[in-house]
Amino acid sequence: MRPAWLLPLYAWGVATVGVAGAAVVVVAHPPLEQLPVHPLPLLVLVAALVLGELFPIPVARGDATTSNVTISTTFAVALVVLGPLSVVLVAHLAAVLLDDARRHRPPLQMAFNAGQYALCLLGARFVWSALSGEAVLGGYSGFDAATLGAAVAAGVTFTFLNHVLVGIVVALSSAIPVERALVDDLRFTTETSVVLVGMALLTCLVAEHAIIMLPLVGLPILAVRRSAQMAALREQQAMRDPLTGLGNRASLQARMSRLPHRSPGTAAILLIDLDHFKDVNDSLGHEVGDRLLVEVATRLSSIAPAGAHVVRLGGDEFAVLVTGTGADARIVAESTAAGILDAMRTPVDVGGTRLAVQGSIGVAVLDTGTEAGDLLTHADIALYAAKAERARFSVYEPLQHGTDHEKLTLLTRLHDAVGAGRLEVAYQPQLDATDGRLRCVEALVRWHEDDLGPIPASTLVSLAENSGLIDQVFDHVLRTAARDAAMWRAAGSPVDVAVNLSARQLSDLALPQRVSAILSQNGLPPGSFVVEVTETSLLVDEKRADVVLEGLRQVGVRLSIDDFGTGHSSLRRLTDMAVDELKIDRSFVEDLASGRRDDVLVKTMVDLAANLGIETVAEGVQSEAVAARLAALGCDRLQGYYLSRPVSARAIQSMLVSAGAALPGWARASGTLALLPQPRRLHRTTG
Structure with missing residues (x-):
């Protein structure tokens, strides 16, 4: 179990080193003093970088979530190659802080993002300079075929550093091993990153020889963005319950497929089953039943802790996947279960009809050696126990696995x-x-x-x-x-x-x-x-x-x-x-x-x-x-x-x-009752 202070320590460390390095470069070589005689190409690239940061590309991750890949990567890499370094640092950090402020991100995240991009830009520029022979703090430079390899290396360095720095944050915040977080992220961002770096090389050529053609460079980037948006939309539709807007069973399975890589006690699942929902459909109609399900979904979403994944499995069955650090997942899950049941006590007003909602909840916590399928099975066993014992909710205990697992198999x-x-x-x-x-x-x-x-x-x-x-x-x-x-x-x-x-x-x-x-x-x-x-x-x-x-x-x-x-x-x-x-x-x-x-x-x-x-x-x-x-x-x-x-x-x-009418009465049976014939049984029975 990682200590809670490790994540903020890492984030502030990256922020401090990155921003300090950027500050040294900017103070030593002020951006305004580094502008070329004809600054139009540089200013156009700076403007494109800011717009690209504000309008990222959504990349579908396969579990009803998306990751944003910024279009600014193309123009940041181009500016790293063309220089000067102080200009690209000021432009990119300004764009990042502007976007973070617009999205109301917390101070720690804003500081980390600034330091992260500063380190990526510094690292990429150092690689470019080492391979091309240009000065690290040099001014605006040209670009030709001789420096193509250096430019590719700079682009790879920028995306690789960005990927590693962010991947470590993901690993620390979710208790996933660092290597697992990096591999998972690479699966969904590599293809888009390759396209953006490739476009950066083209952007360098256009900026150098025909800046007026730069808008044409934006067309394929916009096509990539549009394609990614459509893919993310299709995935969301496939992973969403159309009635409630929650995730569906497929989205839960996709999320849970990543759970085995977490540490024990860092994730838990709640299975919720409503009581007497069939009565609502039968007596009041399916339209009222649907409105009730929507209200239940709303309550679950409002009660679920931050980062939880709420889904409707089908019918009147819901699930909540919660994550935490260390043993917190069980505490969070039990607290969430109690909160859900308390919220259900408040009647739901559906079309003027007040309906009481009750339910049972089974809770299972990720344990050592537990696979995703095991966690669902354990939660189902706990739900079975909650119903059998008429309890508010039940938490799966491994000692009960033998008997209950047999029951679930029989079920x-x-x-x-x-x-x-x-x-x-x-x-x-x-x-x-x-x-x-x-x-x-x-x-x-x-x-x-x-x-x-x-x-x-x-x-x-x-x-x-x-x-x-x-x-x-x-x-x-x-x-x-x-x-x-x-x-x-x-x-x-x-x-x-x-x-x-x-x-x-x-x-x-x-x-x-x-x-x-x-x-x-x-x-x-x-x-x-x-x-x-x-x-x-x-x-x-x-x-x-x-x-x-x-x-x-x-x-x-x-x-x-x-x-x-x-x-x-x-x-x-x-x-x-x-x-x-x-x-x-x-x-x-x-x-x-x-x-x-x-x-x-x-x-x-x-x-x-x-x-x-x-x-x-x-x-x-x-x-x-x-x-x-x-x-x-x-x-x-x-x-x-x-x-x-x-x-x-x-x-x-x-x-x-x-039998007919000839059967003698019990009172007339002398010593032996006139019994019915004993026909062949269906099979052996126990009573």
Whole structure:
């Protein structure tokens, strides 16, 4: 880590040496005393130098940024060759200070720029004099083919010194190794510098023999400037998000490609994901959503520290790349993350509508051996953790890399599986406790990868919830279940279908309309579908959940409370939400026949539900004795591996056809229950 005082020390050192050297030359040989008898060529070149300094050439760097290469280089090199040295020093330093003052640059930068150009001019003149035989402090001299080599050497010296002096500043200010900064800069300035030095030689000839033709020399220079401007404009367009004006993913990748050359702790990235943005688009329209994104972009740009690169990755995802010196990057990143989240608390006024904006942020700091791709991966892992823990923001910790990296790899596989439609839907039967008939099936998403085997449903749902894929997964399950239910109904065997809602979906205000549209497209009555929610999920955002559930009720879909008895919701909510069904958790059911107090608890739940006009479903039925006891207690439907594991849609259709009306009731089964046939499973499952 370089000390903070090193950069100003270097800058003031260059300024002091350069300006002092220029002052010695000017005092020893005053410019006015060095003017030739016919000063017009010299004055024209001086004027061209000043204009060239004020109107630089923008050179695209490949990461949505540009570097300015001054046209004054051409005329400065020409004046170095033609002399006198004091004239070119005064002219160039005056032009530099004028441009710096116009751009309101700080004093240190102004001093450095003056010293830098003074050293470049002095070095170039010394090389010219050494090779041409002309005096260093001589007056106006001629130019011919004999001194061409000396002139080329002077031009190369001027551009090389300028490149090195500025490159060291870039390296010190950004903690990039000096050699890396020099190489990076050469990639983007060499071609333009070669053209400008070449034009300097032509300018010398014109000034010497036909000064009236000098404007013609400016034409190719203007062409170079115009070409560079167009290239920079095209790059900016390719590297910019057209909606917000921020950089895009390509610009972030270009910037990050240079990060591995930085020291550890000198750069960090923040990944920002907005919450509930889909609701804005669905309920208020994409125009309002776009205006919200523009406002968020404005806030991010205003909060981001100086030198940070703010980008929109797509949709409602943003990123901020920050840099610092030493370990400051982490401090700056954490402070920036906190500032962003605080700023988002202030509602956004969009067309008279006040919208609350919330988000999650993942932070990753450049570490030893970290590549650019690793940094993005680490930030994504931190964002995943922030969402899973419902934290304001999370900073990636290397000790967590093993487990989280596996999750992120699996998340990538899930993205691919969802996009390719590789997720399956299995159905677990729910049997009527009084007659053993198949009354309902629970639709369960299943994910199987050839090299990994079946992925646990809990892992799938967790990944989908924390990555924004849960809506796509749910829609896939609902569409598949609706299509299969329509097939069973067309075959003369209608059966109800239950689908599960996650906690995050209970905040999706557009969900009722989506469910209604899918059922309508398949010609299904809404009452034939049941949505299952857990007690715990209802507590995450009760007000928003109530709005979503009421919307589903208005659509006509039935409501089931899953895992009843394990959460902390009050009994009052059972009546407030107009619940249709309670699913008694397996923890109360599995040992029901063992004589434990579970018998009393289940009986209490069943009686409570019956008194409220609510049906009960017992899940986790693992034995004949448990099934018989649940039937005796008055439970309405039974579900569990003893009755059937989750099976395919065709297997359910076979069950419906083969069951018929001849199935004996549970009460008439003497010793052995009349169970449904056990069809072939889709694949091994974990529950």
